[in-house]
Amino acid sequence: MASVNRFIQFNNETLDTKMLHQMELLAGALADAPFLKVTTRKLMEVRPSESAISISVFWKHRPKHIERNGYKSDVYLLGAGYWRNFGLKDWRNFVRKSSKLPALKEQLLLCAEEFRLTEKISKERPGTAGAFAVRESVYRDYHKGQFQQNLQKGFLADAFLNAAYLRLRGEEVKVSDALEPLFYVWTHIFDAKSTKDSVRVVEQLMMRLEYQLESDSIHTYYTFGDSVEKVPPFHYHEGIEAEQTDSEEEIETIEEWFQSWHRETELSEAAAMEFELERGDSQFAEGGREEQGDGEVQQTARGDSKGDHVEDNEEEDRQMNKLPKEAKGKFGAANDGVVYSESRIHTKRDDQGIIDLWRKKQAPYVRSLLKELKKRITQRQENVRQNLNAGRLSKNLLPLVIEERPKPFYRKTAPSKELDAVFCLLIDGSASMIDKLDETKQAVLLFHDVLRSLNVPHEIVLYYEDAYEASDASQPNYFEWLHKLEDGNRDHAQEIFSMEAHEDNRDGFAIRWMANRVKRRAEKHRFLLVFSDGEPSAYNYAENGIVDTANAVAEAKKQGIEVLHLFLSSDAISEEQAAFYRMMYGNKSVSADSLEQFVEQTLRLLKRTLHLVIQSG
Template identity: 30%
Template sequence: MKFLVFADTKIDSFVQMQLIDLARSLSKVDKMDVSFSYHSNLERDKDIVHVSQFWNPYPREIQLEGWKSDVYLRSFGTQFHTEDDVVWDTLDQLKTHPHREFLKQVLLFSEDFRLEELCIVKRPGMAHAFKLRKETFQVHYNREYRKHIQNKRVLDALFCHIILLANKRFVAVPPQTQQLYQDLRPTLTKLTSAHSTKDIAESILQMAAIIEQHTELSDMKTAYRSFSDKPQLSDIENNTQEFDDLTRNSETKTEKSIQKEDDKDGKEEQEKEDYSSWHDETSDPQDSFLQMDLDQGTNTDLLGEAAREAESGDAVFGSVQTSAQSTDNNDFNTQNEHEAETDSNQSGSDSKANYPYGEVNKNVTEHFVPAKPASMEEMAEYEAFQLEIAPFVTQLKQNFLKTMEHKRTSPREDLHFGRLGKKLTRLATDKNPRLFRKKTESQHELDTTFTLLVDCSASIFNKMEETQKGIVLFHETLKTLRIPHSVVGFWEDAADATTNDQPNYFHEVISYRNSLHQSGASIIQLEPQEDNRDGYSIRRMGEELLKRPEQQKILLVFSDGEPAAFDYETHGVLDTHEAVTKTRKLGIETIGMFIANGEVTEEEEKLMQNIYGPQNVVVPSAKELVDYLMPVLRKLLFKAL
């Protein structure tokens, strides 16, 4: 049984990515997120725009424009033109009112109505979405009005009447509220011409005094709109602490605070060693002016947390503890704070530095599973797979070696372009002289490495055998051509996943160090497990590829469905798309291969397009994986030549 329609509705990930980009552009907040909720509102403290599930049942065109109008209204309207404190204070004053829900709904509708007009004036491009929104709401509230009249919910019906009247569509005032409507009419007129949230709040409080006299009317039962909750004091303190850390307030202390700390911890300060510095504001340089050793990075090819490779343009940054000096000019507070905040962002204090694998993966714990020695059964099964794919391996090898040989032995002289040769007399004797040559190449060697990342989620249980054949083709082909590579299965343990701990496993069945001489029987050890967190896995394997010395690095991903893990359903596709984009920016060619269940649907094609862009391959069934993998490997290998 389905209790709620929206609970089973699947949101298009590409649409969500569009809405997130739109919200970030309009709100000027880099980390603004979009969530699908029952009502549309803005959580300013969490940087989340909530768009309404109200639009889910509508056709695609109306649905998209409706969500866009929600984003316009919140990320541009509410973000810059709503005074949250005024709304919260007004709602606090209405807490004990007998008709508080009705007044709250009128308050929120009036604010949205004002914001719509403001958005259209400041951003005319939003007019189309708001026009469609208004037409849809007219039909919806007309239907709601009739329902409330039948159920004798008079204040609910009056609220619908107010909305329809504001949108220039007239319906009769509910008979029981005729007198109330006449009393409220002057105040309602003021709401349509309000210029600020404060103006609306004042009118609502006037309405509260009027409607309080009508004790015979019960309060409104339906909630059509909502507003974000007021942040608690603890949240404000946490945010203040984070802001202080971000702006380095602890490092820009005033002279008084420094003096207090000196008095309190005098003994400790005496034991500390001071390094004095000099600049234009100090009277004279001290004796120990910048006396310290500065070391430049050592020459190394390590890419981990050890020393980095030095470059000719390197600048050395050192942190120096200086003694406090009085200056003649002290009007740098604002500038210093701004510079401190910018420096903090550059040094990695933002969320990207705190969550290098994405905020949705901040609670992931990593576990590596080494390959076990292959059993007799695994070796026998591998040999059977090897015999089956041997013709494909031979074909790839022959085509590749012929291409390499042709390139190596192709004519190097008498060319139309290249280096200028010595036989320049042809310029006078020939009508179409070939005066150029190319430098003779030595034996061409591939400077390439591969990583194959295999989705080991539970949904691949009926495809694993055919998937293993594709992995065997991958391994045997690269092994024959002496190209180092690795094969890694990944999954998340759904049974042990909690809010604070999501264990993710990497099963390396073929390693770089042994890939050119080890048997691939350990590939058979890959088995269906539970969930898959693709974005995190792609980021981690990208890091491992960056450690490789080869120039060309290729990451190939086998997957059979949309990413699904603990608290990952909403942002799984978006996180994976961001991981692919980031990995490609690092110079790693990332290609996705999707294994369908016998027939490729439009949704599956669109999913892969959303995640990997044009560099994706959709395989109709696992049985055809080898046939589809052949041209992919051929293209990648020839590209490396």
């Protein structure tokens, strides 16, 4: 797991996950595509292969109103402009034609299309005009500065592109006498109504530019994103092959391109269904699906049970052949390549002496907390409270007659004997936890002992990713149970002591995995606690891991699960670190300033959540 304290300060970037989530909602609404994701890249791009559009980091490190309006203008252009109003077929034919200046050629067309689409969107959606005004003001100054630098360095192709942008905004700049007549052709962009019109203007320019300029542009101001070679052919189902015409239909808009990729992804997630639909299932010819039961049993599993497990069952649970499962499509797009396995943790040795020592040290804290909680529970078990303005109607209705302001209602507090709550603890098992393992084990043991004493169902899981086996095709993740919900009040101190540090951590995936288990519980209060010592860090899971974790926390909250985060550090917590974790977990993130405080902070976190359960019981 990477630390938030990076050595190079200017590289210590954090994402505003709330803002990015808002941009994603805006893009999805504009494009009418709920599956659409928003990421950040150097330049604005379309990325159908990832079901994503990218907004530009060009807007970072600017005043907040400029940054926000800049991002919004990117989303407007991509979601309301390029999405349905960019001619993909025209673009494909345009880029396939050879040219001496391919970079300049493509960027000129994208510059023209940005101007055309900005004008179109502003007229159709007047509310976007403010964001576009901010965008053009900032980019106008930017291109002015770039124009002067490129002209001084002799980068004429780059200077021409800067001048082309400025001329469309009414700025009179001159590259050279030889190139000046070309700007008359460029003004025809004002009359362009489609991508085909823009292509026609740029192709007229390129015939002269290829003769006038010796070298292509060096800098990149515009980029499209995914290569047009990734555009899939139109897919006909095998059953309608006979109806196909000689001319195969082409994908003409970016919207169709995205939907095609999205549809292919959904089909790949249900490969067996697709196989049966298109190829048929030979087993039906042999007498139907009943015959599938004739094979040997490959795997056994245990159902949910609230009672304690007997020793034989737990041994079987440990030795069970747990086949890896694919996460694709179930735990967020950032985790589509994850393959995960679930198992009981393997206990290596008996260290009961150390466990007894830890419990002896923690005993006063546990007794004090239990005493306080039981006292609060007793206070909740009050007798009938009379003379209330609301509640149950009393049998004694005389006050309605004799009193000016009668209070004929009463209320009885009758909480259940057991706390109506369930707790799940996720423990970061990444390599950076290795110097904090003892403190973590003690805190988890405290968590385990308090909840066992209160007869509160809970689950404790260590999670990690195998960094050495991770690749583009597969990222192996592991969940090791220290204590399961079905285990009741069994003592699993030995399993807690057996925790070890591994490699990486994929927090958003782990939170979604645990939330899927917790949301099925019937308890009124459901808590998910995450113990970690840094930011998410896994294969291909850097910047998008932060967003993915924040989204996972938001999704869990919508499901009625309260996510709490305890950050463990061996150094003092900086304000930057605190803000970083608030960005992912909101105000439910607590930090321990030192390893010695970790157990104390765990106690405070438990006390606060249990008080909440009692008060609302």
